Structures are given as structure tokens and as C-alpha cells.
Amino acid sequence: MSDHPGSPAPDSVSADARAAFERDGFHFLRTLFSPNEAAEWRERINAILELPTGHAAAVAGATHTLADGITTNSEFWPIIFNERLLSTVRALIGDEIRYTQHSDLHINLPGGRWHRDNACREFGVGADWDERVQPYRVVRIAIYLSNFSDSGSSLVVLPGTHRRETRLGRREYVLWNKTRTFMRKYGHNEKLPHWFITNPRRVIRTQPGDCIIFDQRLTHAGGVLGGPNPKYAMYLSYGLDNTHSQNHRAFFLNRPTYSRELPPKLEAKLAAHNLLLGHKPNTE
Numbered sequence: 060m061s062d063h064p065g066s067p068a069p070d071s072v073s074a075d076a077r078a079a080f081e082r083d084g085f086h087f088l089r090t091l092f093s094p095n096e097a098a099e100w101r102e103r104i105n106a107i108l109e110l111p112t113g114h115a116a117a118v119a120g121a122t123h124t125l126a127d128g129i130t131t132n133s134e135f136w137p138i139i140f141n142e143r144l145l146s147t148v149r150a151l152i153g154d155e156i157r158y159t160q161h162s163d164l165h166i167n168l169p170g171g172r173w174h175r176d177n178a179c180r181e182f183g184v185g186a187d188w189d190e191r192v193q194p195y196r197v198v199r200i201a202i203y204l205s206n207f208s209d210s211g212s213s214l215v216v217l218p219g220t221h222r223r224e225t226r227l228g229r230r231e232y233v234l235w236n237k238t239r240t241f242m243r244k245y246g247h248n249e250k251l252p253h254w255f256i257t258n259p260r261r262v263i264r265t266q267p268g269d270c271i272i273f274d275q276r277l278t279h280a281g282g283v284l285g286g287p288n289p290k291y292a293m294y295l296s297y298g299l300d301n302t303h304s305q306n307h308r309a310f311f312l313n314r315p316t317y318s319r320e321l322p323p324k325l326e327a328k329l330a331a332h333n334l335l336l337g338h339k340p341n342t343e
């Protein structure tokens with residue numbers, strides 16, 4: 060695979076798409092990788108997790124995760140430097156983006172609770188919500204490698220919740236999550252769909268190679284699994300070179316599962332591509 064897989068001419072993001080990202084908090088980038096490339100990424104995930112090869116190597120239903128799997132395994136680094144991904148993220152949040160790590164590899168993560176991925180998860184509370192000095196521009200990249208039709212692969216988002224949340228919306232969020240905890244306890248997690256009454260909801264059904272770019276503050280949940288094949292997904296993050304991005308990276312580095320030190324070769328490559336957070340490029 061080349062250094063920039065799945066990278067034909069960089070996409071331009073229309074003014075309408077940019078406005079929709081500002082308003083809704085997410086952007087759907089179809090086919091970042093071709094179906095063949097998606098199959099290759101699935102194989103790499105199988106290999107790293109020491110699973111047999113083949114699309115359904117991971118039995119549907121069996122969950123495997125590797126926190127920071129993209130950062131710590133060099134065969135996944137081409138994703139970080141993918142030109143089409145970088146140009147789309149730059150078009151959405153600004154030119155001076157940096158790699159904010161927060162990467163994961165997942166197989167069959169079960170349908171999840173509503174949550175945000177940022178450091179200050181309660182709406183309006185904490186530094187992430189204070190944009191008086193610097194704009195919050197940290198995005199999560201979710202790349203799906205499976206088809207909704209045979210695995211249930213999907214992400215459910217509540218558009219606009221990176222900018223607003225009503226009291227009623229908060230109550231509804233808590234109620235659904237309590238219900239999910241209860242259903243999980245009795246082994247019925249996948250029977251509970253992701254409904255939401257007090258905010259519009261969007262179910263993004265994926266095909267292999269699709270990518271969703273979303274504000275880390277957007278309320279979302281992994282869709283319920285379903286079908287004979289497993290759901291494979293890869294995640295990473297970028298942000299503008301500012302304190303919000305630094306806070307975000309620091310928040311995840313405090314978790315024991317994320318690598319505190321970047322692999323030196325990745326650090327050098329990020330610096331060379333002006334993607335290293337907090338690094339001042341040598342302009343002489």
C-alpha cells in the first residue's frame with residue numbers, strides 16, 4: 060500500500076458542507092478508502108490482534124479493542140498522513156492542524172451509551188466550552204471498514220449538541236443511558252435502539268472505507284450491532300494548534316491505555332509534516 064492510500068485528488072469541501080459542519084458538528088466523508096483498501100485494513104487489524112485472516116475472522120459479537128492502536132503500530136501511520144483526510148480536516152477546521160492522537164482500533168464494540176469524546180463532557184462546564192480566547196477545533200475521525208447491511212456498522216449522532224444542550228435533552232440523555240446500563244446487565248444491549256426525542260438524531264449507516272469527522276464535543280453513540288459479520292472501525296484525532304488540542308491530548312494521555320510518548324519515528328514524521336502538536340516548525 061502506498062504512503063497515502065485511498066488518496067486521489069484532494070476533495071474540496073463546499074461552503075455549504077463547511078456551514079453544515081459548523082451547525083451540526085459532523086461531516087460524512089464517503090469512501091476515504093476503497094472496498095479493497097478497507098479489506099486490507101481489516102486484515103492489518105486482524106494481524107495486530109492476532110486473529111485469523113479473512114473478513115469474518117473476528118466472530119460477529121466478539122469484541123476486540125486496541126487503545127492507541129494507530130499511534131503505536133507503524134503500519135497504520137499512513138492513515139495519519141492521508142492527504143485526502145488531511146485536506147478535508149483542514150478545510151473544515153483550519154490549516155494549522157496537528158495530530159492529537161486519541162486513536163483506537165475496534166472490532167465489534169457493542170452499541171454504546173450516549174457520550175461526548177472531549178475532555179470536559181458535561182455541556183458548558185470546563186475549558187472545552189470556553190472559546191473566548193481560542194476556538195475549540197478538535198475533531199475525532201471515525202473510519203468504518205464494514206457494511207451496515209451485514210454488521211449493523213453505524214454511528215448515531217445528535218446534530219448540534221457540540222453547541223447546545225437543553226435541560227430536557229440532558230435528562231433524556233441520562234434516562235437512555237440508565238436504560239442501556241440496565242439492558243446490558245441482562246444481556247439485551249443490542250435490543251435497545253438509539254432513539255432521541257428532544258433533539259434530532261441522525262443514524263449514519265456505513266460502508267467499508269467511509270469516514271466521519273466530528274467535533275469531539277458532539278453527543279454520539281456507536282449504533283447497535285447486527286448481522287453475520289463483525290464491525291471494524293479505526294479512530295484518530297486532529298485539532299488546531301492551540302490549548303484546546305493540548306488539553307485534549309493531555310486528557311487521553313492520563314489514561315493508562317494511551318501511550319504517553321510518541322514513537323520517535325512517528326514524532327519525527329509528524330514534525331516534518333507540520334502535524335506535531337506544540338512543535339514550532341523551523342522556518343529558517
Ligand SMILES: O=C(O)CCC(=O)C(=O)O
Pocket residue numbers: 163168169171176201213214279280281282292294
Ligand atoms: O462504535 C462506534 O462506532 C463509536 C465508538 C465511540 O463512540 C467512541 O469510540 O467514542
